[in-house]
Amino acid sequence: MQSPNSILVExxxxxxxITFNRPQARNALSIDVLDRLDEIISELTDRSDINRLxxxxxxxxxxxxxxxxxxxxxxxxxxxxxxxRGQRLFQRIAAxxxxxxxxxxxxxxxxGLDFALACDIRVAAPxxxxxxxxxxxxxxxxxxxxxRLPRLIGRPRAIEFFITARRLSAREAFxxxxxxxxxxxxxxxxxxxxx
Numbered sequence: 001m002q003s004p005n006s007i008l009v010e011x012x013x014x015x016x017x018i019t020f021n022r023p024q025a026r027n028a029l030s031i032d033v034l035d036r037l038d039e040i041i042s043e044l045t046d047r048s049d050i051n052r053l054x055x056x057x058x059x060x061x062x063x064x065x066x067x068x069x070x071x072x073x074x075x076x077x078x079x080x081x082x083x084x085r086g087q088r089l090f091q092r093i094a095a096x097x098x099x100x101x102x103x104x105x106x107x108x109x110x111x112g113l114d115f116a117l118a119c120d121i122r123v124a125a126p127x128x129x130x131x132x133x134x135x136x137x138x139x140x141x142x143x144x145x146x147x148r149l150p151r152l153i154g155r156p157r158a159i160e161f162f163i164t165a166r167r168l169s170a171r172e173a174f175x176x177x178x179x180x181x182x183x184x185x186x187x188x189x190x191x192x193x194x195x
Contacts, residue, residue, distance in 0.1 A: 005021055006020070006021055006032070006033050007019065007021060007033065007036050007037060007040060008021050009040060009044075012191065014049060014050060014051040014052065015051070015052045015053075015054055015190075015191055016044050016052070016053050017054045017056065017187065018037075018040060018044075018055050019056050019057065019058060020033075020055070020056070020057045020058060020062070022058070023058050023059050023061070025064075025067065026061045026107070027057045027058060027061045027063050027064055028063075028064050028065065028066065028067035028068070028069075028070075029063060029065065029066050029086070029111055029112070029115070030070050031085075034082075034086060034089055038089050041053075041089065041092055041096070045092070045096050045097060045098065050098055051098055051099065052098050052099040052193070053093075053096065053098045053099070053100045053101070054101045054103050054187065054190045054191070055101065055102050055103065055115070055119065056102075056104075056105050056186060056187065057105050057106060059105075060105065060106035060127065061105075061106045061107045062102070062103075062104040062105055062106055062107060062112055062116070063107075063108060063109070063111065063112025063113075063115055063116075064107055064109050064110070065109045065110025065112045065113070065114075065133075066082075066086070066110060066111040066143075083142035083143065086111065086114075086142065086143040087142065087143055087144055090114060090115060090118040090144050091118070091144070093115075093118045094118040094119075094144075099120050099121070099193065100118070100119040100120045101121045101122075101123060101190045102121070103123050103186040103187060103189075103190045104122060104123065104124045104125065104128045104130075104170075104179065104186075105125050105128065105186055106125065106128055106129070107129050108124075108128060108129065108130050108131075109130070109131050109132070109133060110131070110132055110133055110134060110141060111141060111143050113131070113132055113145060113149075114141050114143035114144050114148070115143070117144065117145055117148040117149060117152065118144060118148065121190075122179040122180055123179065123182075123183055123186055123189055123190055123193075124170040124174065124181070124182050124183075124186075125170065125182070125183070125184060125186055126170050126171075126182055126184055128169075128170040128182075129167050130168045130173050130178060131165060131166065131167040131168065132145060132161060132162050133165045134162070136165045140162070146162070149161065149162075149178075152177060153176050153177050153178055157176055170182045
């Protein structure tokens with residue numbers, strides 16, 4: 001059972017700061033976390049006083065992707081449902097009325113990168129790292145990254161990124177257009193983004 005504190009929400013003026021808070025699991029996205037996030041998104045996107053949703057992680061991990069341990073226990077049908085659930089949720093974030101910001105405070109891997117790609121703006125801490133390690137695991141992302149990443153950085157770069165599973169630093173990510181800014185004061189920067 002998922003802890004109710006796996007995702008924290010703080011309201012600051014017109015912004016909701018949503019913090020993934022599963023350090024013991026490197027902020028992996030489990031079924032329970034997706035369910036909780038879905039509830040939070042439903043509540044916040046209905047609020048007219050909230051104009052931006054800022055997503056960040058706890059400690060040095062933004063999101064490490066899908067909970068691989070949990071995925072391994074799923075049969076093919078359940079795994080397909082899990083993938084579809086993530087796709088629908090990330091699309092809701094992409095289509096939200098509010099400005100969505102991924103304040104990437106550290107590791108942003110696999111499905112976590114898919115999540116960041118669904119946001120309008122991506123801001124990285126200088127120590128952030130990005131990768132899509134699916135090729136090393138024998139899997140491919142199922143949460144929209146194969147569509148969103150090529151649109152953002154171009155098809156050749158995206159293919160190379162997926163095939164090699166190479167890690168990118170925050171500066172490299174900025175240089176290829178994967179992130180919009182690199183700033184040590186993530187939340188402060190994110191709160192100051194003009195709407």
